[in-house]
Amino acid sequence: MTFQVTVTPSGRQFSCEADETVLNAALRAGLILPYGCKNGACGSCKGKVNSGSVVHGNHQQRALPDTEEAAGMALFCCAKPQSDLTIEAREIVSDGDYPVKKLPTRIARMEKLSHDVMLVALQLPANEKLNYRAGQYIEFLLRDGKRRSYSMANAPHDAEQITLHIRHMPGGVFTDQVFSTMKERDILRFEGPQGSFFLREDSDKPIILLASGTGFAPIKALMEQLIHTGSTRPVSLYWGGRRPADLYMDALCQEWAAKLPHFRYIPVISDAQAEDNWTGRSGFVHQAVIADVADMSGYQVYACGAPVVVESAKRDFSAQCQLPADEFYADSFTSEADLAG
Structure with missing residues (x-):
């Protein structure tokens, strides 16, 4: 079943399937709502449901306490519609110039920045360019279907390579590899750019x-x-x-x-x-x-x-x-x- 979602105050509308999150449907329609982790943990995508109802998937209580959910708040990254919706959310400029891509990448350089932080520089394919905003992140696509997210640590004007700062989380499936078996010239796959964390350059505020x-x-x-x-x-x-x-x-x-x-x-x-x-x-x-x-x-x-x-x-x-x-x-x-x- 397909439902209609209306965003206030802009009045923009998009369709959302019953088994689809509101955030994914918005991104599919080229409309960016604020978001971060996409896992119901950070709360960046929180907004108000003014009419209609949603059901939430797994999420952290601290990101959406029961009292807030009862008051009509929702985490759009894990909220699926049960009816047509009117939501209150801050929109962000269209991402037409920043298409999300799935790309292979070769590890060009690894450098320990501290005992538990590794700089990993990624070389993109020769015929590919990743357009992104400073502050955004990529998601590595692991063989077991899981994903791991890391922010780009360099601005896009200097993006012949993408650099990441990866902290070792002992026992972590991905970071254990980074600090043990991973080596230069290894091939990985990622999807990006992701996220609504980026510099707002239309302001002169400190x-x-x-x-x-x-x-x-x-x-x-x-x-x-x-x-x-x-x-x-x-x-x-x-x-x-x-x-x-x-x-x-x-x-x-x-x-x-x-x-x-x-x-x-x-x-x-x-x-x-x-x-x-x-x-x-x-x-x-x-x-x-x-x-x-x-x-x-x-x-x-x-x-x-x-x-x-x-x-x-x-x-x-x-x-x-x-x-x-x-x-x-x-x-x-x-x-x-x-x-x-």
């Missing part, structure tokens, strides 16, 4: 970039895009880790801070040990932002990292610092543990 761990990868791509376009928007980058070694490209950030007059870099460590000799900012990274910027009403925020960091920032920046809800852009890095929890 920017806060917030990263935890390898959430720095898409943030790095955003910074490279800003540098490439010659942007003079003020940018403050807050990068959080447990130990100083977790900030595996600290030297690059320090270099940006020395060269770019509109850029500030604030590293934040939550669990420094005596042997680290850490003298910088301590605590939770999003709280460091709050301490520095009490009024965010005129800012844009781009946050990427662990779900708890992104969720805390979204909640507290809005409640305590007057950040407009539609100026918070995020990508949660969900692991298999997050999806199972």
Whole structure:
């Protein structure tokens, strides 16, 4: 059975099969709704069902608590229609210039950035080009049918190769391979670009970039895009880790801070040990932002990292610092543990 979905406030419409998620149907119709993990874990695709009903597949309670579902909220990445729908969601520009492709790729280079972070550079086929926005991600297509998502860590103008920052998750089917048997010249397949996390370049608002761990990868791509376009928007980058070694490209950030007059870099460590000799900012990274910027009403925020960091920032920046809800852009890095929890 096919149902009609109407998006407010735009009035755009698209069809959705009964066994299809609202998000997949929208993407198939060339209409991009905000989304991230597509697994019901990050909450990026959350919106309101104003009329009609949906049924949800597996999802995380923290992404859609029962109280919110009872109030008509839905996760469109795992919500399937039971009737015609009217939904309230923020649309994003058409992806006509950024078609999603399935491509083979050869591993061109592997470099350990820290004890548990590997840079993996991918070489595309000679006759193929991947058009993407800085901040988006690709999904590796594994032999067992599973997928693993990683953000591009370089801006598209520098995309002869695509670079990824992959953190080792011990016991992880894919990352165990990356840190043991995977080698240069291996062939993989991926699908992309994916995601609605990218730089909004039609604004002159100052920017806060917030990263935890390898959430720095898409943030790095955003910074490279800003540098490439010659942007003079003020940018403050807050990068959080447990130990100083977790900030595996600290030297690059320090270099940006020395060269770019509109850029500030604030590293934040939550669990420094005596042997680290850490003298910088301590605590939770999003709280460091709050301490520095009490009024965010005129800012844009781009946050990427662990779900708890992104969720805390979204909640507290809005409640305590007057950040407009539609100026918070995020990508949660969900692991298999997050999806199972």
